[in-house]
Amino acid sequence: MWNFSFAPVEASTYAHRVDLIFLTLTVLSTLLVIGVVAAILYFAVKYRSGREVDRTPAKISHLKLEVTWIVIPFFLGLGLYVWAAWTYFGEATPPPQSMDIYVTAKQWMWKVQHPEGMREIDELHVPVGQPVRLLMTSEDVIHSFYVPAFRMKHDVLPGRYTSLWFQATKPGRYHLFCAEYCGTSHSMMLGSVVVMEPAQYQAWLKENSTPNAVLPDQTPTEMAGKGPEDPMAVRGEALFQSRGCNGCHGANAHVVAPALRGVFGNTVQLASGETITADEQYVMESILDPQAKVVAGYEPIMPTFQGLLSTEELAQLVTYVKYLGSQEAPAQEQQ
Amino acid sequence: MNTTVLQENPTYLSAGYGWKSWLFTTDHKRIALLYLISITLFFFVGGFFAVMIRLELLTPQSDLVSPETYNKFFTMHGVMMVWFFLIPSIPTVLGNFLVPMMIGARDLAFPRLNLMSWYLFMLGSAFALIAIVAGGVDTGWTFYTPFSSVYSSTHVVLTLVGVFITGFSSILTGLNFIVSVHTLRAPGLTWGRLPLFVWTIYATALILVLATPVLGITLALVAAERIWHVGIFNPALGGDPLLFQHLFWFYSHPAVYIMILPGMGVVSEVIPCFSRKHPFGYKFIAYSSLALAIFGFAVWGHHMFVAGQSVYAGMVFSLISFTIAIPSAIKVFNWTATMYRGRIYFRTPMLYVLGFIGLFMMGGLTGLFLASLAVDVHVHDTYFVVAHFHYIMVGGMVMAYLGGIHFWWPKITGRMYPEAWGKFAALTIFVGFNLTFFPQYLVGYLGMPRRYASYPPEFQVFNVLSTAGASILAVGYVLPLLYLLWSLKYGRRAEPNPWEASGLEWQTSSPPPKDNFEVMPVVTERPYNYDPEVPVHDPTR
Numbered sequence: 001m002w003n004f005s006f007a008p009v010e011a012s013t014y015a016h017r018v019d020l021i022f023l024t025l026t027v028l029s030t031l032l033v034i035g036v037v038a039a040i041l042y043f044a045v046k047y048r049s050g051r052e053v054d055r056t057p058a059k060i061s062h063l064k065l066e067v068t069w070i071v072i073p074f075f076l077g078l079g080l081y082v083w084a085a086w087t088y089f090g091e092a093t094p095p096p097q098s099m100d101i102y103v104t105a106k107q108w109m110w111k112v113q114h115p116e117g118m119r120e121i122d123e124l125h126v127p128v129g130q131p132v133r134l135l136m137t138s139e140d141v142i143h144s145f146y147v148p149a150f151r152m153k154h155d156v157l158p159g160r161y162t163s164l165w166f167q168a169t170k171p172g173r174y175h176l177f178c179a180e181y182c183g184t185s186h187s188m189m190l191g192s193v194v195v196m197e198p199a200q201y202q203a204w205l206k207e208n209s210t211p212n213a214v215l216p217d218q219t220p221t222e223m224a225g226k227g228p229e230d231p232m233a234v235r236g237e238a239l240f241q242s243r244g245c246n247g248c249h250g251a252n253a254h255v256v257a258p259a260l261r262g263v264f265g266n267t268v269q270l271a272s273g274e275t276i277t278a279d280e281q282y283v284m285e286s287i288l289d290p291q292a293k294v295v296a297g298y299e300p301i302m303p304t305f306q307g308l309l310s311t312e313e314l315a316q317l318v319t320y321v322k323y324l325g326s327q328e329a330p331a332q333e334q335q
Numbered sequence: 336m337n338t339t340v341l342q343e344n345p346t347y348l349s350a351g352y353g354w355k356s357w358l359f360t361t362d363h364k365r366i367a368l369l370y371l372i373s374i375t376l377f378f379f380v381g382g383f384f385a386v387m388i389r390l391e392l393l394t395p396q397s398d399l400v401s402p403e404t405y406n407k408f409f410t411m412h413g414v415m416m417v418w419f420f421l422i423p424s425i426p427t428v429l430g431n432f433l434v435p436m437m438i439g440a441r442d443l444a445f446p447r448l449n450l451m452s453w454y455l456f457m458l459g460s461a462f463a464l465i466a467i468v469a470g471g472v473d474t475g476w477t478f479y480t481p482f483s484s485v486y487s488s489t490h491v492v493l494t495l496v497g498v499f500i501t502g503f504s505s506i507l508t509g510l511n512f513i514v515s516v517h518t519l520r521a522p523g524l525t526w527g528r529l530p531l532f533v534w535t536i537y538a539t540a541l542i543l544v545l546a547t548p549v550l551g552i553t554l555a556l557v558a559a560e561r562i563w564h565v566g567i568f569n570p571a572l573g574g575d576p577l578l579f580q581h582l583f584w585f586y587s588h589p590a591v592y593i594m595i596l597p598g599m600g601v602v603s604e605v606i607p608c609f610s611r612k613h614p615f616g617y618k619f620i621a622y623s624s625l626a627l628a629i630f631g632f633a634v635w636g637h638h639m640f641v642a643g644q645s646v647y648a649g650m651v652f653s654l655i656s657f658t659i660a661i662p663s664a665i666k667v668f669n670w671t672a673t674m675y676r677g678r679i680y681f682r683t684p685m686l687y688v689l690g691f692i693g694l695f696m697m698g699g700l701t702g703l704f705l706a707s708l709a710v711d712v713h714v715h716d717t718y719f720v721v722a723h724f725h726y727i728m729v730g731g732m733v734m735a736y737l738g739g740i741h742f743w744w745p746k747i748t749g750r751m752y753p754e755a756w757g758k759f760a761a762l763t764i765f766v767g768f769n770l771t772f773f774p775q776y777l778v779g780y781l782g783m784p785r786r787y788a789s790y791p792p793e794f795q796v797f798n799v800l801s802t803a804g805a806s807i808l809a810v811g812y813v814l815p816l817l818y819l820l821w822s823l824k825y826g827r828r829a830e831p832n833p834w835e836a837s838g839l840e841w842q843t844s845s846p847p848p849k850d851n852f853e854v855m856p857v858v859t860e861r862p863y864n865y866d867p868e869v870p871v872h873d874p875t876r
Contacts, residue, residue, distance in 0.1 A: 005781070005793075006777060006781075007780075007781075008780070008781045008782050014709075017709065018709050018710060018712070018713050021707060021709055021710055022704065022710050022713075022780070025700075025703060025704050025707065025710065029697075029700040029701070029703070029704075032696070032700065033693070033696050033697060033700065036667060036668075036671055036692070036696060037693055039671050040671055040674065040689060040692065040693075043671070043674035043675055043677070043679065044674065044679055044681075044689070047610070047674065047675070047676060047677050047678060047679045047867075048679050048680075048681070049678050049679060049680050049870065049871070054676070055676050055677070055678060055867040055868050056676065056868075057612075057676070057866075057867065057868075058615075058675055058676045060613045060614075060615060060616075060617070061615065061616050061617065061618065061619075062615075062616070065672070066616055066619055066665070066669075069664070069665070069668045070661060070664075070665060073660070073661065073664050074658070074661055077657045077658070077660060077661075077703065078657065080657070080703070080707060081653060081654055081657045081706075081707070083707075084653070084707030084708045084709045084710060085650050085653055085654070085707075085708045085709075087708070087709035088640075088646075088649070088650075088708035088709040088712065089646060089650065089708075091709070092646045107486070140481075140486060141479075141481055141482040141485075141486050142479060142481075142482065142576055142642075144641065144716060146716070146782070146784065148713070148781065148782025149782075151709075151712065151713040152712065152713070153641050153712050153713065153715060153716070154641050154643075154712075155641055155642045155643050157570070157576055157577070157643055158481065158569075158570045158571070158576065159570025159571070159576075160570070160643070162643045175782065175791065177782065177784045178784070179715070179716040179717070179784045180479070180716060181406075181475050181479065181482070181785075181786040182482060183406075183473070183482060183486060183487070184402050184403050184406065184473075185402060186402075186406070186786060186787065186788075187397065187402060187784075187786070187787035187788045187789045187790065188402070188789065190791075288570075289573065306571060307571070
């Protein structure tokens with residue numbers, strides 16, 4: 001009980017910047033409270049009823065004074081707003097060299113899939129100094145991924161991907177909390193983020209990859225030797241075949257459904273006339289709710305895979321579609 | 336005032352006896368008392384759950400009750416306190432009692448509708464109480480989907496129905512106030528002469544009428560998804576869980592102002608009276624109430640910075656949330672300036688109101704922390720938020736409510752409360768409150784999430800402090816209940832105007848006659864015509 005502190009440890013590049021804003025807000029607020037309370041106490045003592053003191057009626061309104069105490073706090077507030085919003089906005093887009101890790105939340109656990117195919121439960125191992133982007137979704141209710149040491153939090157929703165990125169600065173083991181109330185064992189939906197030196201992280205990967213990373217039996221042959229190397233995408237490719245996706249979306253079947261090479265990360269023209277960037281969220285939505293945003297020129301005939309894929313499988317498929325996106329689109333498909 | 340006059344003109348309390356004279360009354364003053372009794376009951380029901388929460392959190396493990404029970408406790412604490420105490424508190428008790436008297440009317444515009452509001456309120460609360468007795472509800476007072484609409488296995492629908500029905504009571508009460516203020520003002524009582532309390536009740540009524548329907552619709556949609564599996568919020572049925580949050584906060588953020596504006600009204604009455612001064616910047620105080628009511632509708636997205644709404648939406652909502660701090664700041668500065676060159680009396684209501692200013696400032700300023708995007712990402716859904724809104728709703732609204740109850744107690748009951756006990760209770764509440772909730776700012780910044788039945792041991796010291804404070808606070812809340820009841824029989828009889836206050840409600844006997852005034856008042860001067868140079872006779876003599 002007595003082992004406590006007043007400031008949480010700063011373990012990400014973001015943490016210190018948040019603390020600085022917090023500290024500034026604290027100092028300014030304290031000054032304002034002290035100022036007003038001092039004025040109240042001063043008036044309360046000076047003008048208390050029993051005391052003989054000058055009470056010649058003062059003005060009952062004073063425009064200049066009112067404007068002063070509106071304008072000064074307003075611009076102070078505006079400055080703080082810009083600072084905090086700028087920090088937040090700058091943090092909204094992850095750096096391009098980020099490592100993608102998929103996180104699935106469910107009542108009441110955290111499931112993690114590393115790009116190397118490693119899976120963990122209620123733990124997330126990351127290397128220090130490496131930007132990490134988490135792509136998160138939930139299997140049931142809304143959860144929230146919260147690591148106080150990183151000053152980072154984002155809700156995890158069913159039916160869509162939300163993301164959060166961080167760059168850890170300090171090796172150690174940090175609390176991972178679920179911050180959005182999610183039912184009976186909400187307060188036990190705890191985990192740890194383990195930040196390791198890169199060398200240790202590599203060692204940890206090697207040590208743990210064998211029993212967990214079960215690769216599919218058959219090697220996909222469609223692209224004969226040019227297939228993905230990333231284990232998650234490899235699994236995704238296997239699913240792409242076993243679930244029959246390649247029947248319509250395969251390289252030779254682009255008539256019924258759009259082929260997927262060169263699509264990810266680019267703009268897609270929709271039947272509704274809108275355009276959308278094909279990101280993880282769009283791919284996921286197109287698998288779960290195919291009629292929502294149909295690509296221009298195609299019939300809305302794809303069946304939904306809602307309930308037929310686990311969130312892990314979904315993440316693997318998305319990773320594979322992403323891999324396809326990095327491949328050059330065949331010439332005849334370009335319109 | 337001698338006894339013959341009293342016999343000729345019975346007070347509203349002696350105008351009729353027996354339960355029928357109360358349950359079928361259309362007198363706004365009697366209806367106010369019906370509300371007073373009901374919400375006092377609900378306050379202590381909600382308070383019981385608060386006590387259980389604090390006891391459970393004394394230790395890091397979930398040991399006193401099971402996590403299921405704990406989740407129900409904090410849910411029912413929130414539901415009771417928000418919908419059945421805070422939202423009705425000042426508007427339905429002091430508002431009902433005072434608005435007609437302050438505007439020089441015999442009653443509200445629709446007296447029977449007013450009685451119907453109370454019946455709807457009681458019907459709604461009956462559903463909520465049945466839900467509690469039947470086993471409770473565990474969704475949190477915010478009913479987030481899809482947890483509430485699909486996954487929770489508790490009495491969600493029963494509670495939703497309760498809140499839904501209570502909403503109609505809010506709407507009708509708001510409507511009644513708006514129409515009354517527009518049509519029933521005494522001759523000469525221009526808008527610029529309206530008491531500031533009436534301004535805040537008017538602003539509150541606007542929110543009640545405009546926002547509550549959205550809540551009703553939203554809760555009905557949750558019930559539809561829960562009962563008939565209509566896909567609205569559940570993504571598995573093609574719904575959008577964030578839609579619920581948008582709709583819910585579109586009501587519930589304005590509702591925050593329902594829960595503070597009337598308190599500001601009480602402060603704006605008490606400070607001038609016990610400073611013997613016209614309020615500094617009357618117009619700024621009055622218009623800032625309307626500003627809060629209007630801008631309150633444009634900030635709901637600040638509850639959703641990390642919920643998955645777009646980054647740009649977050650930036651806009653953050654900006655508007657910063658600007659809405661200005662009307663509140665205007666009020667605080669003007670109240671402070673009102674004391675300058677006044678003649679200050681430290682009666683119990685004044686102590687509550689001074690406490691209000693300090694605590695409301697702390698609650699309001701930490702609101703700016705939460706409006707700051709980068710900071711909110713860290714402290715959202717932690718105890719920092721819990722501390723913030725308790726400083727506003729309990730440190731602000733409950734203090735103001737108690738201050739108002741003491742201030743108008745002589746008018747309502749015709750009896751004085753015991754001054755020494757009053758001051759003692761006010762100080763106890765102030766100390767207990769700060770000890771309870773200040774540590775929660777610290778533990779929230781350290782990262783303790785809210786709604787946790789168990790927590791890591793390094794957070795314990797703050798929770799122990801908080802529980803210690805809560806025991807002091809509990810004593811502070813029981814005290815007024817006891818001595819105010821005592822004063823009904825043994826309190827000194829009150830004069831018509833014991834504080835020598837301005838305002839039409841003080842120009843009639845205490846308690847007032849059934850029709851409020853012997854002679855209907857005509858207003859010929861500005862409000863708050865206090866003179867700081869003239870001492871008041873000692874009201875405690």
